[in-house]
Amino acid sequence: MIYTGPTQLALQDLTQHSGSHGQMTGHMLAEIERALLEHEPDRVLVYGDTNSTLAGAFAAAKLHFPVAHVAAGPRSFNMRMPEEINRILTDQLSDLLLCPTEAAVMNLNNEGFANRPVLVLQEGDVMQDSALLLAEQTAAPAGDLPKGFILATLYRAENTDNLERLAIIVAALNEINAILALLVLPLHPRTRKLIAQYGLELNVHFIDPVGYFEMVWLLDHCELVLNDSGGVQKEAFFFSKACVTMHDQTEWVELIEIGANELVGAVRKRIVDAVSRNLGRHVQDTEQLYGGGKAAERIVNELAKAGA
Structure with missing residues (x-):
């Protein structure tokens, strides 16, 4: 999805369902670049750590569109995981880093983001928003x-x-x-x-x-x-x-x-x-580690502040 203004949304199916990491990323990179040139968004919003996440951030950065990364900052410290490569590179290409947890913010600070002209914020995890919203x-x-x-x-x-x-x-x-x-x-x-x-x-x-x-x-x-x-x-x-x-x-x-x-x-x-x-043990979210279901609301507010 490409955000093109306060009321207009453009949806585009990239029709990429299988292939190697390079094939999928390359195909999506070309298609996303084409869509960005057509719609000229105010900002590109990418989520998570998939190949499409990296492709969207890379295409946007090359064309000088600002990038907001939702779920920025988590690290497994295992470079054999393709997701780890995707999230590290996407964070490097983003100027608005919307982190799900305190640990994610700390990871970015340890990587030097605190000294860069970017905004790093802990907003919670939209996965919790979705789970709670759709549970019924x-x-x-x-x-x-x-x-x-x-x-x-x-x-x-x-x-x-x-x-x-x-x-x-x-x-x-x-x-x-x-x-x-x-x-x-x-x-x-x-x-x-x-x-x-x-x-x-x-x-x-x-x-x-x-x-x-x-x-x-x-x-x-x-x-x-x-x-x-x-x-x-x-x-x-x-x-x-x-x-x-x-x-x-x-x-x-x-x-x-x-x-x-x-x-x-x-x-x-x-x-x-x-x-x-x-087995059978239940756990409690006493500290609202992932935002308590309010992450999306916080992220939208930050996007509005950023002029996206």
Whole structure:
């Protein structure tokens, strides 16, 4: 979406659904540049850390349109993650950095942004705004679901593309499903293909990939979130669910600090033990870590001040 004035919006489908990182980013860069030249926006607003985020910021900066980055500043400190590269470069190209957390602001200050002619603000996380706004519109996924289930995700390349890590995680999931609680896993087609390719056997309750409304329903009704996602770590917190994360690091360090999330990597015993400890445990957002559902309102006010 390109913002072109106080009342006018222009929507453009870039029609880029697959390909390598370079192919996707390059295609979007060319198309976004074309759209910017056509509409001449006052400011370009990009969100998050996807390839489209970087493409939008890069196209805008090259054409000298000011860039506002929503969700600026989080860092995993793992340069093997494409998201980390995207967010670092996007922050460098932006003059209005709208951070979701105090840790994100600190990261930017440590990188020297406090001494640059840019504005760094902590505004909260619009993901929480969306989750709270749409929580009443959710729907259960199709099919029968077990009661008291654990919601799991398994798709991050660092886990699925490494046979050793994937085999350990599959063994841990099978053990949890057999002795602790049934696991519901919306299985990504790519993960399904790799599990078959490696000859692994995963014994959990599979469902087809789900959309946002179904995913929010699952988060709201599960007893625990066991994941290898980024955003799901926060979404679990939005719905007061304890979270166990099969990563070696996370951008959302504040959730680790308050005990809402536990990092376990790809170590079978650590995964099983953490699930056992946290199953059914609820967490509370006593400090409104992500803005309490008011982030979008704050961001709009800052955009208005910036003359966007």
